[in-house]
Amino acid sequence: MAAPFTRVFRPFWRIITTTTSSRGVRNVSYTSQQWSAQNVKTAGAASPWALHGAVCVQRLPVVSQDRSPIEEEFMELMSKMEFERSLLADHELKLLDDAARMSRKQEEDYDSDEEEDYRDKEIVTAQDLEDIWEQKLKEFQPALRSQGNDQKEASSSERCLADSLILLVKKDVGSQKLWLLPQIQWQMGETLRQTAERALASLPGADLKATFLGNAPCGFYKYKYPKDIQKEGSVGAKVFFFKAVLSSHKHLPLENNSFAWVKKDELQDFLKPEYLKQVRRFIMAL
Amino acid sequence: MLSLKTSVPLRAEPKKKKKVDPRREIMMKERLKKKLKKLERVPPEMIPIEDFITSAKSFDDTRVREAPELSFEESERRALLLKEWSRYKRSQHQTEMLVIQEALEAQTQALEELKLESEELYKAAVSPDTDIFPFQHDGPCYTPPLTSYEAPEGKYNDITRVYTQ
Numbered sequence: 001m002a003a004p005f006t007r008v009f010r011p012f013w014r015i016i017t018t019t020t021s022s023r024g025v026r027n028v029s030y031t032s033q034q035w036s037a038q039n040v041k042t043a044g045a046a047s048p049w050a051l052h053g054a055v056c057v058q059r060l061p062v063v064s065q066d067r068s069p070i071e072e073e074f075m076e077l078m079s080k081m082e083f084e085r086s087l088l089a090d091h092e093l094k095l096l097d098d099a100a101r102m103s104r105k106q107e108e109d110y111d112s113d114e115e116e117d118y119r120d121k122e123i124v125t126a127q128d129l130e131d132i133w134e135q136k137l138k139e140f141q142p143a144l145r146s147q148g149n150d151q152k153e154a155s156s157s158e159r160c161l162a163d164s165l166i167l168l169v170k171k172d173v174g175s176q177k178l179w180l181l182p183q184i185q186w187q188m189g190e191t192l193r194q195t196a197e198r199a200l201a202s203l204p205g206a207d208l209k210a211t212f213l214g215n216a217p218c219g220f221y222k223y224k225y226p227k228d229i230q231k232e233g234s235v236g237a238k239v240f241f242f243k244a245v246l247s248s249h250k251h252l253p254l255e256n257n258s259f260a261w262v263k264k265d266e267l268q269d270f271l272k273p274e275y276l277k278q279v280r281r282f283i284m285a286l
Numbered sequence: 287m288l289s290l291k292t293s294v295p296l297r298a299e300p301k302k303k304k305k306v307d308p309r310r311e312i313m314m315k316e317r318l319k320k321k322l323k324k325l326e327r328v329p330p331e332m333i334p335i336e337d338f339i340t341s342a343k344s345f346d347d348t349r350v351r352e353a354p355e356l357s358f359e360e361s362e363r364r365a366l367l368l369k370e371w372s373r374y375k376r377s378q379h380q381t382e383m384l385v386i387q388e389a390l391e392a393q394t395q396a397l398e399e400l401k402l403e404s405e406e407l408y409k410a411a412v413s414p415d416t417d418i419f420p421f422q423h424d425g426p427c428y429t430p431p432l433t434s435y436e437a438p439e440g441k442y443n444d445i446t447r448v449y450t451q
Contacts, residue, residue, distance in 0.1 A: 063429065063430050070371065070374055144430075145429055192400070217397070218392060219393065
């Protein structure tokens with residue numbers, strides 16, 4: 001991308017032979033070639049698009065999803081079929097033995113001397129063991145799977161534990177306040193992934209630790225500035241999205257109105273249609 | 287001259303061994319060594335894989351469960367449910383494949399756009415990331431984790447068999 005130069009480009013041999021008078025010209029013509037061929041970093045300045053790096057932080061599901069009706073039916077069928085094809089376990093054999101022994105005890109001509117093995121030991125029947133185990137299970141109180149489905153607090157990261165949630169931020173863009181994925185402008189000398197990491201770190205009040213999945217962006221969105229803001233160099237901006245998985249779960253209070261953790265279905269309530277179209281492509285919520 | 291002989295006989299010569307004997311001993315030692323080597327050449331016994339051996343408990347006749355008689359409706363219902371399940375799984379797989387394809391397309395387009403922007407950034411994006419592996423994430427459980435829960439300590443006897451060759 002050579003910038004147009006109005007000076008005449010002197011032929012090579014003349015530049016070498018002439019000395020002081022044309023040194024200024026020679027330097028300029030050489031530097032124009034050098035600049036276009038080698039210095040790629042500043043090539044970005046020549047393109048009209050401003051670069052932004054954005055991060056798509058996902059809080060992966062904490063709890064398994066509920067089964068659909070067909071899945072429930074199939075699960076039941078599978079467990080029944082497995083049970084029918086199985087052999088008796090040790091515990092079941094013990095249950096049968098105990099039952100047989102009880103029935104033998106009930107008979108009139110019961111002779112306890114015939115029971116050689118169990119005379120001296122204390123009998124703990126298999127049924128007793130089962131009751132003990134059930135009692136122990138009841139003592140344990142697990143946490144609730146869904147803590148209220150209509151959690152209006154969109155800013156809490158503990159809502160909808162069965163789905164993966166994405167972080168959205170409310171930001172001033174031009175004159176409007178828009179809901180966006182957290183993004184920040186690219187600075188010279190850093191890769192776009194570092195820009196995305198900076199975007200995550202620069203969120204006010206949030207101490208989120210996330211693992212970025214690779215160096216490559218997962219999606220992009222480009223938009224043009226409205227006519228009054230368009231200057232000579234900038235036509236619009238290109239936003240490159242990077243995927244990250246939330247690793248730390250610190251429940252720091254985030255400002256209610258500027259943060260939201262949303263599911264993929266709820267994205268349409270927050271994002272603009274064009275933006276949403278590009279963002280939906282790389283968010284996989286199955 | 288009239289006292290008893292009390293000293294040990296000092297002038298008796300020890301019995302001479304025949305020269306064949308040392309050679310015979312050496313031969314015996316060599317034969318033993320050869321036998322040992324032959325025994326050692328036997329390949330070591332293979333360590334049995336416990337998963338591949340059906341335990342004797344499976345062949346026990348006392349453990350056979352009575353197979354229930356299935357009514358015609360029940361067997362029909364089962365067959366239809368299995369077919370329904372295969373259809374459900376197929377549609378699930380198709381949606382998954384489409385979603386993955388969509389995400390892949392979005393990524394390739396993003397990389398193309400980045401290439402148009404700047405070559406260096408594109409190279410940095412395409413270069414492999416060495417820090418991501420080993421990657422660890424705890425998957426979803428049935429109930430969410432309790433914040434203040436202390437698991438009870440328990441004893442256990444490890445009865446795995448350890449084989450040495």
